[in-house]
Structures are given as structure tokens and as C-alpha cells.
Amino acid sequence: MNIKKLLIGSVAIFALSLGGASAAKVKIGVVLPYTGGAAQFGEQIDRGMNLFIQQHRAAFGGHEIELIKRDSKRPGGDIAKNAVQELITRQKVDLLTGFVFSPNAMASAPLITQGKVPMVIMNAGTAWIPKLSPYIARVSFTMWHAGYPMGGYAMNKLGCKTAVIGFTNYPPGKDSRNAFTTGFEKAGGKVLEAIPMGGPRQVPDFTPFFQRVKNAKPDCFYIFVPAGNHAVAVVKTYANLGMKTAGIRLIGPGDITQDTKLQSMPKEAEGMITVHHYSADYKTPVNIAFVKAWKAAYGADTTPDFMGVAGYDGMAAIAHAITAQGGAVTAEGTMKALSGWSYDSPRGKITIDPETRDIIQDSNVHKVVSKGGRLMIEVIDTIPQVKDPCKAHAIGKCK
């Protein structure tokens, strides 16, 4: 009797999973840093992805998805590449996503071309990455989305005639330096000096660099540092050296006012101007709902930042691609599905540019304000629907 019951039960489950007649199982390889100094980024993106999956089961068109996660650990390229190779050959994934560091995406590009597996990049922001393979689409940003508009804004709206640039000395840093310089000089500003401030692996003691800037007395001090641990140290050093009272304005891309780091910053952060595509403090209904769901899922003291949003939007893109292809995911099919795809993201409207497979999104001017003893982001201006300026102006490797 019991056995019979059991049998019926299992048949029922079987029938249920056959419910969608054409339901396919789609394997998604996720390559993110889960250990080491960058594990915080892996965590953000992972949470963003999972939140989308929990909220929007239906978006996958009844197709079952399986996430196969691999640790890319460091930005060295080799570990990620081996993971991608294993995911393609052994796990036979249909789609790849994740990729925090540019070198890891770059190293994997030849493999996905060879194996014909599409890749949806959720962070890696070096501008020319989508040129490395026809199967790459990016839902995050490039360094130029922030740096280039910031240059024009600093000159025209903030009244900075001179600027000093401080940047972490690795390709995204140099990319950001070039982006700001191009925008700022086009608007008629003068870059006095560009100071490399050590590598990305560890947070340096910024004081000597900042002392040098303080003595150079520019109107604006544009800073690019990697998202994460550097930002707090930057603002603390700025505060401790009294640069604000010396009349030097601190500006940069949104990495230096990352949502998850804002509350650790001193009060001197108030008044900082950055250009970025996301902040948890955006007052749009979509974003308010998103932040609320995030806090409900991961705790009231957690905050999504632009990486979490990229994970969320990336999963939306993947869901769209899977549904559009009826579960039979191919590289060409995915690129076709994503080409021109638009989505009402927590950051605003985003579109995948059919020409470059890169993202088109608003670049917002952020101002750090203090409300009720809490530092917050206020949007004071918007440069709508920016196409990656590096590719638009065909600069350097973006040609």
C-alpha cells in the first residue's frame, strides 16, 4: 500500500515537471570571485542574481535553470579561464555570466568564441571587451559612462578650470583617467597632473599622494579607485588633510561613493559630486521596490550597490534570452535576443546597443547629502541614455 502511494506520488511529480511541454533545462555557468579580497563583489552580484530568480520565476518561460558557480578568485585570468573551459567542456553550460574583473573576461573571450557559448558580463568595465568576441553582451557599464560626462560637467557646471587626476594604476584606472581627460579638455579645462596611486590589490596609504595634490591646489580632484575597499580610505584621507577647507572639490565616478561604503565615510563626504548609473537611494518606484525586496531577503543592514543591480539586470537579460529562444539557447540566438533589448531596471531604462552589444543607460550626477545623520545620494542632474563614449568616439582600442 505504502509503496503504491509512493509510486503514485513520484509519478505525479514527474508529470508536474513535464507540465510545460517544451520546458528545457538551461545550465548557466557563473564565474565570480567567491574568496579573497574581491569576494564582496561576488557576494553582491550573487545576491542580485538570486533576488531576480526568486522574484521573477515566470520570466524564465517555464524553463528550469541551473546555476553552476565557479570561483575566479583573483583577477589573474588563468583561474577564470580554466573555470570557463571546465564549464564549457565538462558541464556543457548553455550560457556564461558573472565576471567582475576585466582580465578574467578577456582571458575567457577566445574560449567562448571557439565553444560558441554566449557571455553576459555583469561587471568587467574595460571599454573594448565586447570587441574580443561576437558572443559577449554587457549589462554593467564602461569606465567612459562616468568619466567622460564628469569631465564636461566639472568644467561647465562645477566651474573647475583646473583638475588633478588620481587613479589606481591598472587598466580600468587608466581608462577612467583617459575618459575624464578627454571630456574635461574638450570642455576647455586643464588637467594639471595625473597621479598613479598604486595597484588595485591593496589599499595604499593615500596620504602622500593627497599631500601632493593639496600642494598643487587644483579646483577639482578627480579620483578613480576600484570599487570596494579603496573608497572609504580616499574620503577619510581627504577629510583628514583638510582638503575640503582648502577649497579642493572631490569628484569621480560613483565607485568612490558606493552605496555599501557610504555609511563608513566621514562627514566631509558631504558635497562630493560623482557621476554614476546607480545608487540605492534612487527614488524611482522600481528602485524603491527593489531595495525593499533586497533588505527583506538579505537583512535590513545590507544595501544593494551597482554590482548587485548588475547581477539583477544580468539575470533579467538571461531570462529574456532563454524565453525568446524557447529554452534552446545558442550563442547567435542569445545575441540576437539581447540586441536592442530594453529593460526597466532599478537604475532606470537600460538597452543593449545592437551595434556594440554594450549597454546604453543614463549617467546621473550624484551629490552626497546628509539627511537625518545619514549620508545619502541625491541625483542633481542626468545625462540621458549614454552610449559608451569610448566606442562612440573610436578612441584607442575602442576603434
Add this chain to the structure above:
Amino acid sequence: MEQIARAAIAILFDGVAYGMLLFIMSVGLSITMGLMGFANLAHGAFAMAGGYVLVGLMVGIGVPFIPALVMAGVIVAVISIPFERYLYRPLYQADELDHVLLSIGLVFMATAAITFVYGPSTVSITVPDYLNGQIDLGIGLFPAYRTFTIAVGAVLILALWYGFEGTIIGAKIRAAVDNRRMAQSIGINVDRLFVIAFALGSGLAALGGGLAIEIIGMEPTFALTYLVFFLIVVAVGGLGSIRGAFVAALLLGLIDTAGKYLWPDGGAFFIYAVTVAILLIKPMGLFGKA
């Protein structure tokens, strides 16, 4: 002219502050390596533990900064005692390679454990207002926190100097560094000295780790990232020499700061180049004994 003077003062001040921090975190390693001949690569893990204990005390139960700093040092010093007793002591006679591996294993475990408890991100604290911003020292404005760091470093150096030169325990430790067998044969309880020195060194590292949060940040990879700097301080200064560790740490702090200020493109090149140069000329370090 005024520009140059201002630059020189800035470099000197920041360099000394950074040097003091390095000294506080590294001096314990110099003592343990000189006294016990143990290449303890996990020294940074004790510094890291100090940082996280401080965060736990301040954020978790609201202890004010300065008492929390002292408590972090004491707590970690006590925690370090069983490590010395059960993990390090059995290996004093083993070769350097075993020391390196055991302590690297401990670093891995510490990093994983901290990630598990605190997560992978940087942690931060809010220091009291009087340590924020600038302070007027009569000759100009200086960052308050760095002034505080230099003061703490100076107090510790005086205390260590008195402890080693003016107390019986200090004399015993010096005797054991110079010649362990002789020290043992005149009735000095070397085992007990080891425990004291180890706990003291770990406690100082923890204090340094707590101080470091505001200057260089604190994250689970701290133990490995800064290990190289601690080793450089010890090697350049000379094993077991407090004076050596002090001079080396100051030298390193000043060179690093000056390098960053004057030639930012050079990256970390300066520190390593100087380290290699000094060791090639003086293999036992500046104050080491052959």
C-alpha cells in the same frame, strides 16, 4: 621655497606615522624570530585578529575607541598563548621550512574564519571626533589620527626600551636572544620567557592592527597582504633587535611615503629595491648579529 618646505614636512610627518604603525605591528615578529628562531608568517594574523576584535568591541558592544584598542591587544595576547604552547613549541627544533608551512596554514585558516564571521568586505570603525580632522601642533596643522599614532608609537617604544633595559625579564630575554643555552644553564626558565615574549609580540601586533584600520584598512586578506612588510622590517632591522626594527620601520615608512609623493609612477618599486640593496650589503640586517 615654501612649497618645498611644506612638502618636506608632509613627507616627514606621514612617513614617521606610517613607520610607527609598521613598527608596532612588526616588533613582536622580530622578538619571536630572534628569541625562538621561529619564522612566524602568521604574525600578521594576530595583527588582523586585533583589528577584528577591536571592531567587535566597538561595533558589537559599544566600547569606546581607546579602551577597545587596549582590550584588543590584551585579548589577542591571551589568545595567542595556547598557540605558542601547542602549535609553535613542538616545532622550535624543526627547520625553517616547517615554520613557514605551519604558520602559512594558520594564516589560511584565520583568513577563512574571519571571512566566515565578518564577511569579505573591509570593516570600518568610527573614531572619536578629537581624532578626526586636523590638529594644531603649534608649527602647523597636522592630521589628528596620525599624530595620535605617532604618540602611541613613542609611548610603546619608551615602554619597550624600559622593559628590556630596565627589568629582570627584559634582561633575561636579551640573554636568551644572545645565547639560549647559556641562559638556560644559569637557571633562566626559557620556556616561560618564550610564552611571555610571544604573547607580548602578538598583543602589540593586535594593537597595531587596531590602529591600522583607520590608516590602511582591515579585511580578511590583511594577514597575507602586509606579511611581506613585516618580514622586510624584521630582515632589514636584524633579528631580535628592537632598535633595528624601529629604525627599519621608520626607514621603510619614510622611503615609501617619499617615493609616493615625489615619484608616484614608481609604485612599490622603492621599498623592495631598498630592501634588496640593504640585505645584499648587510645580510644580517642593519642591527643584526652575525
Add this chain to the structure above:
Amino acid sequence: MTHQADIARRYMVARENWHWGEALPWLAIVAAFFVFPDYLALGTQIIIAIIFALSLDLILGYAGIITLGHAAYFGAGAYATGMLSAHLGWSEPISALLFGGLVGGALGLVTGWILLRYHGLTLLMLTLATAILLQEGANAAEDWTGGFDGLVGISFQPLLGSFEFDLWGKTYFCYAVAVLLLCFLFARAVVHSAFGRSLAGIKGNVERMHGVGTPVHGRLVAIYTISAAMAGLAGGLFAESNAYVTLDVLSFSRSGTVLIMLVLGGTGRLYGAFVGTVAYMVLEDELAKLSPEFWEFGIGLLLVVVVLFFRRGLLGALEDARARMGGLK
């Protein structure tokens, strides 16, 4: 001939002759090719790591040189092989690999000649700083090395003109195994030669070797150069199989990891490199899959346990167990 000398002679002869057990790792490698066809990419990385660990065993296990900077030679080989293809368009894989070995060896000769005058902590620090200086240099020479983003544009012709390099890594696996076999045979010949025995003497008692007039420094530099060349070959293979080189090849963690792998297996026995590397990498692969966040803890614990209880590595523990069982008979 005294009794002890006789025992020593017989021991030496016994070690020099091939033992049937030595076939085991090679059989395992061949078996792996057929049993785990989907794991060959990982397999290739393991073979490369074995060559690298083997090169370290030559200096650590046989000459007692402790280094925290062996990645310098691995990285030099990787960049040499990679830049040959990426910048000069040289795409014949075997000659490019040999070039990697040559550059690694040349660097080993120069640095070894300077550094091997030092000992203990000083040597540790000098090797460490040398590798970091090299890494800083590679970062600065961005036009050549690609800096932080890595060296792209490496591509090689089919091996021997006909074996296509494939996505599943069959060709690379066989190629890497062939290189490993040649390196191993060479290393085995070296350690059992008169030169190899004089190294054992240096490791055991430097003063005495000085006393009997052995050119200690020259011998150490010679083995260091051989080791560096072998590390360079491993690096070259790495560059070819990944078609990508980043600053990571020169990193402190790579130097540290190879040391850990070797000691895990057991030093001074050549096969320790095999056992330790496989144990470490398989464990890392499995632990990371189980819980990517905390694989470090397992590796750390393993190290502590090995040092406290199996001080001669896994192979040493195996030998001890066998000796104990032999004693029971």
C-alpha cells in the same frame, strides 16, 4: 670498506635503480587520460604544476635552498614564450617553449649567482623581493607585457604541424605529459649523478664540503639554474595552454603555493612533486565546489596537520607506514 660505507653504497645503488613503484604515477597519468576525458584541462594545469614543483624539489629537496620567489622563473618563462608569439608572431610551440626555459634559466643563473651567497631569512627575503621586483617591472613595462590586463594575442600552430590544439585539451595534455616525462628523466639523472650527490653533501654539511674543496657556490648556482630553466619550461607551457599571461604568474602566492604543494607531497624524492600537486589541486577543486567561500580553511588545516604529524609529507608518511608494517612481520 667499513660497514656504514657499504650500507650507504648499497642505498645509493638501490635509489639509482628503477623501482617498480615508479611506474605507478605514469600509469595513473595514462589512465587519467582515458578515465577522465572531461577533466583534461584541469589535468594539464596539474601537469604544469607538477613540473614547477619538480623544479623546486631540485633546489629545496636536494640542495636545501629555501625560496619564496620561485615564481620569478615560472613567470619569466611564461612571459618569454607568450611575448615571442604575441609580439614577434612566432607560433611554433616547441621552440617557443624552449625559449621560455632558456629565459628562465638565464635569469636563474644571474640571480642565483648573486643570491646564493646568502642564507636563511636573508635568502628568503631576497628571493621574495626579487620576484616582487620582477612583478613590478612587468607591471611597469605595460607596452610589452600587457600589464595588469594581461598579455593577449598569443596563438600557436598545431603541434608538430598536425596535432590541432582543441578546446577539450587532449593535445595539450599529451604535450604537457611529454614535457613532464623529459623533465623528470633529466632531474632523475641529475640527482643521481656525482654532481647530485655533492649537492646532498652541501645540504648535509656545508662546512665539510668547503673543507674538502668542493666549489659550493658554483654547484648551488648550477642546480639553481637547472631548476629555474625547468620552472621556465613550466611557465612556457602555462602560456601556451592558456594563451594568456598575467602578472599573476609572478605573484607571491604562486611562489607560496608551489612550496606548499611540494612539501605536502614530500621533498627530496622527486615523486613528492607528483603526489603533493595532485593532492593539493584536486582537494582545492573539490573543496571549492563544495563551498567556494571556505576552501582556504581546509587547505590551511591540512598544512597544519601535515607539519605537526606528517613532517616528511604524504610520501614520507606512506614510507613510514610501510616500514612499520615491515617491522611487524
